[in-house]
Each structure stands twice: as C-alpha cells, then as structure tokens.
Amino acid sequence: MADWVAFWVIAPIAVVSAGAMVVSRNAVHAALLLIVNFFTLAVFFLILGSEFLFVVQIIVYAGAIMVLFLFVIMLLGVDREVGLGEQLKGQRVLASLLGVGLLAEVVAAVRLGVGLRRSALPDFRAVNQGGNVQALARVLFNHFFLPFEITSVLLIVAAIGAMLHGRRHVGDEETIDALPEAEEVAAK
Amino acid sequence: MRTPISYFLLVSGTLFTIGTIGVLLRRNALIIFMSIELQLNAVNLALVAFSRQNGNLTGQVLTFFSMVVAAAEVVVGLAIIVSLYRKRRSVDVDDARMLKW
Numbered sequence: 343m344a345d346w347v348a349f350w351v352i353a354p355i356a357v358v359s360a361g362a363m364v365v366s367r368n369a370v371h372a373a374l375l376l377i378v379n380f381f382t383l384a385v386f387f388l389i390l391g392s393e394f395l396f397v398v399q400i401i402v403y404a405g406a407i408m409v410l411f412l413f414v415i416m417l418l419g420v421d422r423e424v425g426l427g428e429q430l431k432g433q434r435v436l437a438s439l440l441g442v443g444l445l446a447e448v449v450a451a452v453r454l455g456v457g458l459r460r461s462a463l464p465d466f467r468a469v470n471q472g473g474n475v476q477a478l479a480r481v482l483f484n485h486f487f488l489p490f491e492i493t494s495v496l497l498i499v500a501a502i503g504a505m506l507h508g509r510r511h512v513g514d515e516e517t518i519d520a521l522p523e524a525e526e527v528a529a530k
Numbered sequence: 531m532r533t534p535i536s537y538f539l540l541v542s543g544t545l546f547t548i549g550t551i552g553v554l555l556r557r558n559a560l561i562i563f564m565s566i567e568l569q570l571n572a573v574n575l576a577l578v579a580f581s582r583q584n585g586n587l588t589g590q591v592l593t594f595f596s597m598v599v600a601a602a603e604v605v606v607g608l609a610i611i612v613s614l615y616r617k618r619r620s621v622d623v624d625d626a627r628m629l630k631w
Contacts, residue, residue, distance in 0.1 A: 346532040353541050360545050360568055364552035369560050376564050379545075383571050386538060389531075390582045392590050395574075395597075402597055403571070407604050414608045415560060418615045437554035441547045448543030452536050456583065460534040464585025481587045482594070493598045500602035507609035510616070 345389045352389075356382035369415045373408060380404040391466045393474040531582075538579035545572035559611050559621040563604075570600045 356379055363375040384399040452458065470477050482490055545568060552565030574593045581589025611621055618625050 343532055349533045349537060353537070356541060357544055357548070360548040363568065364548055364555065364561075364565060366561075369558060372561050372564055376568065379568065380571065383575055386541070386575055387578050389533070390538065390578045392578050392581070392593075395578060395590055395593055398594070398597060399574075402601060403567075407567070407601060410604060410608060411560070411564065414612060418560075418612065418621060434555060437551050440554065441551040444550060445543060445547045448547065449540065452539045452543065456536045456539060458534065458536045460532070463531055463535065463582065466582060466585065469585055469587060478587055478590055478594070482591050486591050486595075489595060493595060496602050497598065500605045504605045504609040507606070507613045 348385065348389055352382045352385045356386070370412065373411050373415060376411075377404050377408045380408065391470060391474065394478050535579050535583045538582075539576055542572045542576040542579065545569075545575070557622050557624055559614065559623050559626070562623065563607055563611065566607075567600065567604070570596065570603075 359375045359378040359382065363372045363379065366372045366375060380399060380403040384396045384404070387393075387399055388396040549565045549567075549569035549572060552568065553562050556562050556565065574596055577589040577593045577596070579589075581587060581593075614626055615621055617628070
C-alpha cells in the first residue's frame with residue numbers, strides 16, 4: 343500500500359519536472375528541475391527494493407553530475423534566457439509527432455511484454471538476503487568482476503580525455519576567434 | 531508490492547520520450563546534454579524495474595555500470611562543450627559547424 347501511495351505522489355513530479363526541464367528557457371532552471379527528477383528516480387529505486395542504487399543516484403547524479411553541470415553553466419555564463427524558436431521549418435511539429443509515436447510504441451511494448459495488470463512478483467527479500475548492498479556486492483564481485491575492473495580503465499580514460507579537451511592551447515584560440523564567422527557569432 | 535511493474539516501465543518510457551523530444555527540440559548544447567542524461571536515467575529505471583520483475587540483481591548491476599558510463603560521458607561531454615564555447619563563444623549547436631563547408 344505504501345509503495346502505491348509513494349508511486350502516485352512521485353510519478354507526476356517526475357514527469358512534470360522532466361517536461362518543465364525540456365521547455366525551460368534558462369539553463370540553470372533546467373539543471374535544478376533535472377535534480378528534482380533525479381531525486382524522484384531515486385525514490386523509484388527505493389520502492390523497487392534497490393537501496394544501494396537509491397543512495398548512488400542521489401550521491402552521483404543529484405550530487406556530483408549535476409554540480410558539474412551547474413559549474414559549467416556558471417563557468418560559461420550561459421544562464422541567460424534563450425529562445426525556443428525553431429531553426430528548421432516544422433521541427434517542433436515533427437519532434438512532437440515522433441515523441442507521440444515513441445510513447446505509443448513504448449506503451450504497446452510494455453503491454454505486450456509485461457502486461458499492464460499487476461502480476462505476481464518474486465519475493466525480493468530472498469534475493470536481497472543480508473541487505474541489498476551485500477547481495478549486490480556478491481553478484482558484482484562474483485559474476486561481473488572483469489567488467490567492474492574495466493570500468494576503472496574507462497574512468498581513467500575519461501579523466502584524461504577531459505583534461506586534454508579542457509587544456510587551453512596557447513595561440514590556438516586567436517586564430518580561430520579571428521574568423522569572421524566567430525566574430526559574427528560573438529556579436530549576436 | 532501493490533504497484534504493477536508496468537507502471538514503472540510506463541513512467542520510464544514517458545521520461546525517455548521527454549528526453550528524446552528535448553534532444554530534438556533544443557539548440558542549447560547543455561540542455562541537449564541534460565536531456566540525454568534524462569534518457570539514460572529513464573533506461574536505468576526500466577532496468578531496476580526489470581530486476582524487480584525477474585527477482586534477480588542483474589538489472590541493478592547493469593544500472594550500476596550504466597551510471598559509471600554516464601559519469602564518464604558527462605565528464606567528456608562537458609569538456610567538449612567547454613572547448614566548443616572557447617572557440618565559438620556560444621553553446622548553440624547551430625553555431626558548431628566547423629566541420630561543415
């Protein structure tokens with residue numbers, strides 16, 4: 343019963359915050375709405391019996407990743423309002439049509455695959471024996487140990503890649519900023 | 531649990547659709563990137579829901595890996611956006627046409 347109430351409280355917040363994020367004109371507002379959305383997803387994880395991912399979602403997504411986003415927004419000073427006008431003709435109509443089609447497809451797939459009605463669920467307490475974190479660690483370090491180690495390589499490569507991209511090239515910038523196009527963009 | 535698993539999948543699909551529309555509609559590179567994050571999170575929710583449905587933890591492990599990849603993706607993506615801004619003084623994706631001639 344509690345999960346029913348929690349779901350119907352949280353689900354509208356998740357959908358509304360996501361929708362408002364997509365249409366917000368201000369990048370900072372979009373980031374804050376996305377944080378709200380990440381918190382609602384964390385609650386969904388908790389309802390689904392995944393305490394570890396609940397905590398990781400809040401720490402990694404709502405904490406680290408969104409702080410990084412806000413930092414970049416502030417760093418670039420792009421928090422001014424931007425228009426929602428369309429560059430391509432009919433872009434908005436086509437995108438909305440595609441969205442409606444995708445949603446219909448998802449509903450059809452869920453209906454065919456899982457069924458919209460409630461079905462008997464396996465007992466998750468047996469799966470989560472000794473706590474969700476312990477159970478997840480058992481699976482992770484027994485069956486997925488090699489992928490787990492490879493993710494550490496991925497993180498190192500990502501850090502090095504970010505460093506290379508963020509590095510300021512001396513003399514590089516002037517030549518590219520001197521292009522007439524770039525000045526026109528800057529004047530806008 | 532009284533809530534059917536399909537409800538979580540429907541919420542996940544709705545969030546994914548909203549993210550897709552955001553990617554298609556917006557021209558601010560940062561907001562496009564946030565929409566991609568929204569899509570990744572929607573898929574994570576579907577994976578955790580499937581984990582609950584099947585009664586094993588593989589879906590949660592996959593979500594964990596997807597979060598690691600998303601973190602790496604955010605780091606590199608934001609670095610690209612910062613270096614793009616340095617060159618063009620704009621994060622509008624319509625201004626990023628250096629490879630076009």
